[in-house]
Amino acid sequence: MSALQSDQTASRPDGRLLKALKGECLSPPPIWLMRQAGRYLPEYRELRAKAGGFLDLCYAPQMAAEVTLQPIRRYGFDAAILFADILLIPQALGQKLWFETGEGPRLDPLEGGAAIAALDIGNVEAHLAPVFETVDRLRTALPGETDLIGFAGSPWTVATYMIAGRGTPDQAPARLFAYRDPVAFQALMDVLVEATAIYLAAQVKAGADVLQLFDTWAGVLPEAEFARWSIAPTKALVARLRALGVRVPIIGFPKGAGALLPRYVAETGVDAVGLDPSTPLSWAVPHVADKTVCQGNLDPLLLVAGGDGMVRAVDAILEAFDGRPFVFNLGHGIVPQTPPEHVGQLVKRVRGE
Amino acid sequence: MSALQSDQTASRPDGRLLKALKGECLSPPPIWLMRQAGRYLPEYRELRAKAGGFLDLCYAPQMAAEVTLQPIRRYGFDAAILFADILLIPQALGQKLWFETGEGPRLDPLEGGAAIAALDIGNVEAHLAPVFETVDRLRTALPGETDLIGFAGSPWTVATYMIAGRGTPDQAPARLFAYRDPVAFQALMDVLVEATAIYLAAQVKAGADVLQLFDTWAGVLPEAEFARWSIAPTKALVARLRALGVRVPIIGFPKGAGALLPRYVAETGVDAVGLDPSTPLSWAVPHVADKTVCQGNLDPLLLVAGGDGMVRAVDAILEAFDGRPFVFNLGHGIVPQTPPEHVGQLVKRVRGE
Numbered sequence: 001m002s003a004l005q006s007d008q009t010a011s012r013p014d015g016r017l018l019k020a021l022k023g024e025c026l027s028p029p030p031i032w033l034m035r036q037a038g039r040y041l042p043e044y045r046e047l048r049a050k051a052g053g054f055l056d057l058c059y060a061p062q063m064a065a066e067v068t069l070q071p072i073r074r075y076g077f078d079a080a081i082l083f084a085d086i087l088l089i090p091q092a093l094g095q096k097l098w099f100e101t102g103e104g105p106r107l108d109p110l111e112g113g114a115a116i117a118a119l120d121i122g123n124v125e126a127h128l129a130p131v132f133e134t135v136d137r138l139r140t141a142l143p144g145e146t147d148l149i150g151f152a153g154s155p156w157t158v159a160t161y162m163i164a165g166r167g168t169p170d171q172a173p174a175r176l177f178a179y180r181d182p183v184a185f186q187a188l189m190d191v192l193v194e195a196t197a198i199y200l201a202a203q204v205k206a207g208a209d210v211l212q213l214f215d216t217w218a219g220v221l222p223e224a225e226f227a228r229w230s231i232a233p234t235k236a237l238v239a240r241l242r243a244l245g246v247r248v249p250i251i252g253f254p255k256g257a258g259a260l261l262p263r264y265v266a267e268t269g270v271d272a273v274g275l276d277p278s279t280p281l282s283w284a285v286p287h288v289a290d291k292t293v294c295q296g297n298l299d300p301l302l303l304v305a306g307g308d309g310m311v312r313a314v315d316a317i318l319e320a321f322d323g324r325p326f327v328f329n330l331g332h333g334i335v336p337q338t339p340p341e342h343v344g345q346l347v348k349r350v351r352g353e
Numbered sequence: 354m355s356a357l358q359s360d361q362t363a364s365r366p367d368g369r370l371l372k373a374l375k376g377e378c379l380s381p382p383p384i385w386l387m388r389q390a391g392r393y394l395p396e397y398r399e400l401r402a403k404a405g406g407f408l409d410l411c412y413a414p415q416m417a418a419e420v421t422l423q424p425i426r427r428y429g430f431d432a433a434i435l436f437a438d439i440l441l442i443p444q445a446l447g448q449k450l451w452f453e454t455g456e457g458p459r460l461d462p463l464e465g466g467a468a469i470a471a472l473d474i475g476n477v478e479a480h481l482a483p484v485f486e487t488v489d490r491l492r493t494a495l496p497g498e499t500d501l502i503g504f505a506g507s508p509w510t511v512a513t514y515m516i517a518g519r520g521t522p523d524q525a526p527a528r529l530f531a532y533r534d535p536v537a538f539q540a541l542m543d544v545l546v547e548a549t550a551i552y553l554a555a556q557v558k559a560g561a562d563v564l565q566l567f568d569t570w571a572g573v574l575p576e577a578e579f580a581r582w583s584i585a586p587t588k589a590l591v592a593r594l595r596a597l598g599v600r601v602p603i604i605g606f607p608k609g610a611g612a613l614l615p616r617y618v619a620e621t622g623v624d625a626v627g628l629d630p631s632t633p634l635s636w637a638v639p640h641v642a643d644k645t646v647c648q649g650n651l652d653p654l655l656l657v658a659g660g661d662g663m664v665r666a667v668d669a670i671l672e673a674f675d676g677r678p679f680v681f682n683l684g685h686g687i688v689p690q691t692p693p694e695h696v697g698q699l700v701k702r703v704r705g706e
Contacts, residue, residue: 169522172654172688179658219609222652222684223633224666256572258611259636280576283612299575301525305532313577331575335525 015147017079018209020325021249021272021293028351029318029326030078032149033343034274035333036071037083041340043070054099055091058084061133068138072146074340075347079147079210080138082203084131086153086214089195090162092127093119109165109173113184116191124195125202132206139207150208152200154215154254155192155233162188171217178229189233197240204246212251213237213270219256226260231267238269251295255332265292277331281320289324297331298346304335306342314349368500370432371562373678374602374625374646381704382671382679383431385502386696387627388686389424390436394693396423407452408444411437414486421491425499427693428700432500432563433491435556437484439506439567442548443515445480446472462518462526466537469544477548478555485559492560503561505553507568507607508545508586515541524570531582542586550593557599565604566590566623572609579613584620591622604648608685618645630684634673642677650684651699657688659695667702 014022016030038044044067051057058064068083087105091097096108110116138148152158160171178185200211218230238250253274254264265273265288275284275296288294298317302310317328328350334343367375369383391397397420404410411417421436440458444450449461463469491501505511513524531538553564571583591603606627607617618626618641628637628649641647651670655663670681681703687696 167522169520175652175654176657179655179662182662219631222630222650222666223635224669225652226631226633256609256611256631258609258631259640260631260633263633277575278572278579278609278611278613280579280613280616282576287612297575299528299578301528302532304529309532309535313575316577 012144015078015145015209017147017149017327018249020327021210021251023293023325025323025325027322029321029328031328031347031350032077032079032081033071033330033334034081036075036077036081036343037067038334039336040334040338040343041070041074043074054085055097058088059130061130061137064131064134065137065141068134069141071343072142075343077146077347079149080142081149081212082131082135082138082151082208084134084151086151086158087161088128088131089124089152089158089192089199092124092199093121093191093195094123095119095162104167105161107161107165110162110188113181113187116184116188119188119191121191121195121198124198128199128202131199132202135203135206135208147209148207149210149212150200150203151212151214152196154213154218154230154252155189155196155237156221156229157215157217158192158196159185159188159229160217170220174217175220175225178225182228185229189229189236193233193236193240196237197244200237200241201244201246204248208248210249210251211241211246212253212274215252215254217256218254218264219258219276223260226257227263227267230254230257231264234264234268234270242269251327253295262287262291272327274329275331279331281316285320285324289321289326293325293327294321295327295329297329300330300332300335300338303330303342303346304338306339306345310342310346311349314346318350365497368431368498368562370500370502370680371602373680374563374604376646376678378676378678380675382674382681384681384700384703385430385432385434386424386683386687387434389428389430389434389696390420391687392689393687393691393696394423394427396427407438408450411441412483414483414490417484417487418490418494421487422494424696425495428696430499430700432502433495434502434565435484435488435491435504435561437487437504439504439511440514441481441484442477442505442511442545442552445477445552446474446544446548447476448472448515457520458514460514460518463515463541466534466540469537469541472541472544474544474548474551477551481552481555484552485555488556488559488561500562501560502563502565503553503556504565504567505549507566507571507583507605508542508549508590509574509582510568510570511545511549512538512541512582513570523573527570528573528578531578535581538582542582542589546586546589546593549590550597553594554597554599557601561601563602563604564594564599565606565627568605568607570609571607571617572611572629576613579610580616580620583607583610584617587617587621587623595622604680606648615640615644625680627682628684632684634669638673638677642674642679646678646680647674648680648682650682653683653685653688653691656683656695656699657691659692659698663695663699664702667699671703
């Protein structure tokens with residue numbers, strides 16, 4: 001992985017996240033947490049109340065940057081992650097998107113091939129310009145040692161929402177669509193690969209040091225479909241990003257991939273992989289950590305519960321990956337009812353303070 | 354597995370499911386489908402409309418037996434599975450249970466240790482007597498070559514509903530409860546092990562030839578919790594059943610277990626294991642099928658879609674397990690929108706007709 005470098009290395013040395021992603025064994029490992037900027041923080045809720053809707057916040061660079069910085073100030077994480085949403089891409093492609101209070105995202109579902117053909121890639125970069133401005137502000141405002149993570153949803157996961165129009169227990173509508181009309185679904189993957197490449201390349205140009213691809217719904221796919229709709233589009237996206245000159249490390253996070261994780265690592269070209277909470281350490285170390293940099297995987301609910309159970313689980317993770325390049329994280333995003341003091345205790349435990 | 358035998362072997366020879374579960378390689382393999390009796394069948398919907406509520410149907414032996422028989426008449430599956438619900442056990446323990454139309458089960462959530470201590474095991478067998486009568490009627494009514502499967506939820510999965518009071522996207526309430534109060538949660542596991550053993554032993558006494566344990570929510574557990582709340586109670590339940598004289602084969606179905614499946618097989622004592630649709634065949638054959646009899650694992654949505662995609666997936670499953678003892682099934686239950694003619698095509702394909 002020595003060929004990897006931040007696109008802004010001229011201006012700053014690698015932070016601890018970048019070092020680990022490039023293969024350095026750090027003790028303690030770098031730590032950041034998925035959804036570290038969010039509703040569990042009172043300062044987030046306060047700013048969110050002023051911002052109007054959730055999407056307004058995503059598109060307001062000054063406020064989005066402030067929200068991104070809040071957990072850095074509080075906990076001194078090794079990395080900040082851009083405050084945005086994986087569904088900004090469908091919106092940039094022309095699909096109607098809104099958030100129902102307390103219920104999550106809603107989109108006008110894509111009904112078939114004609115709706116997919118109508119998606120317009122020409123507007124993506126302009127539509128998402130406020131996000132790039134947020135990144136730019138962040139790279140200036142962040143402490144020099146703090147790496148900045150840009151992100152997007154993987155094509156499969158974004159497509160599941162575009163087809164269903166919402167989150168569902170197992171994203172059956174998209175799975176069924178793909179079974180019934182794989183040609184139209186492939187066309188959707190192609191559009192998403194290109195749009196997401198444009199989006200992420202611009203994030204890196206604006207100052208992102210690392211990229212993460214969230215494939216939250218990878219785990220609902222059988223092997224053949226996992227290869228076709230999770231691995232192949234991710235591989236195409238990574239290749240497209242490299243072709244666009246992006247050289248920063250890319251973390252793939254195929255949640256629920258289970259025994260398919262080694263195949264994902266071998267075939268997609270990602271530089272590191274996020275492990276979900278169900279991934280057993282005893283299996284991940286020989287089958288995944290021997291091949292790539294791992295990131296994870298504390299159960300977010302243990303962070304809610306706190307106490308000795310959390311401490312034991314943290315120590316088990318640290319011990320399992322001791323002596324390897326590793327990034328400490330949760331196995332999924334922080335949940336809103338997390339007590340902020342537990343996050344502080346977690347950071348201290350990981351850092352041996 | 355040669356020590357296993359049906360408790361009613363005196364009266365009938367093993368059917369094809371029993372033979373496969375005892376280690377015979379059958380070509381074609383036996384086939385049955387999870388939720389093969391259900392809403393996708395017009396004859397089920399018709400009878401259901403007459404029965405009143407879903408629970409009324411579960412407790413009406415004549416109608417429950419009729420519903421169980423419907424898919425046997427239509428498709429000639431190698432096995433029938435008792436029509437019942439995994440939440441009859443909480444109800445038998447005294448927890449209030451009802452079904453909201455179109456929304457699924459609701460229970461008065463168990464709030465803590467006192468509510469768990471109040472669960473009453475003394476009434477379980479009497480409360481569930483109509484289920485045993487259904488089994489008895491079925492064993493008489495079924496064709497001699499058709500094996501009869503009894504079932505229950507595994508303690509973990511049943512407990513997730515008892516704590517949350519309903520199905521949730523990831524059963525977080527029960528996971529959090531177990532983190533916060535593992536002593537009370539263990540007490541709940543102990544009650545469920547004993548109640549479920551009583552329930553299943555009585556099903557076998559009434560004529561069930563095979564038992565299946567549904568651990569639908571096993572996949573949300575990290576490794577340590579999977580060992581504690583899925584494996585250990587399942588192992589205790591299997592041991593308790595054997596102590597009660599139950600000798601029929603037991604199929605475990607820890608949905609979403611992923612890379613933890615070999616550990617589940619090695620430690621629980623089940624005689625066969627159900628694979629969910631996400632379990633890769635290329636991994637399951639060397640890591641699971643070499644140790645135990647496998648059952649699975651067509652994606653239920655492929656049965657909805659039908660056509661060439663379904664045929665290819667069926668053939669891939671048959672080829673992967675060729676020459677091993679194997680039971681063809683879905684990787685999860687049939688969904689209501691499944692066209693009944695696709696089920697017929699599936700059975701023909703598996704049987705090479």
